[in-house]
Amino acid sequence: MVVTIYGVCALTFMMAMYALERRGRTFVLAFAVGCLLSSIYGFLSGAWPFGVIEVVWATIAVWRFRRPIAN
Numbered sequence: 173m174v175v176t177i178y179g180v181c182a183l184t185f186m187m188a189m190y191a192l193e194r195r196g197r198t199f200v201l202a203f204a205v206g207c208l209l210s211s212i213y214g215f216l217s218g219a220w221p222f223g224v225i226e227v228v229w230a231t232i233a234v235w236r237f238r239r240p241i242a243n
Contacts, residue, residue: 175213175216175217176217178213178216179210179213179216179217182206182209182210182212182213183206183210183213185202185205185206185209186203186206186207186209186210187206188206189202189203189205189206190203190206197237197241200233200236200237201233201234201237203233204229204230204231204233204234204237205230207226207227207229207230207233208226208227208230210222210226211223211224211226211227211230214226
């Protein structure tokens with residue numbers, strides 16, 4: 173039950189940060205954190221493919237955050 177509640181919170185945070193990405197680069201980094209939190213949930217719940225994919229998404233989000241801003 174605790175893992176399920178954690179997962180709901182992690183996924184809600186991740187999706188909210190994804191929705192807010194256009195408001196600023198900080199939300200892209202927050203999305204990466206949300207992906208890592210969701211990845212932890214995946215591994216804790218035994219859904220390791222989900223955990224792996226979320227790590228990949230976190231890596232992509234960090235790469236997007238670090239990329240120079242286009243004018």
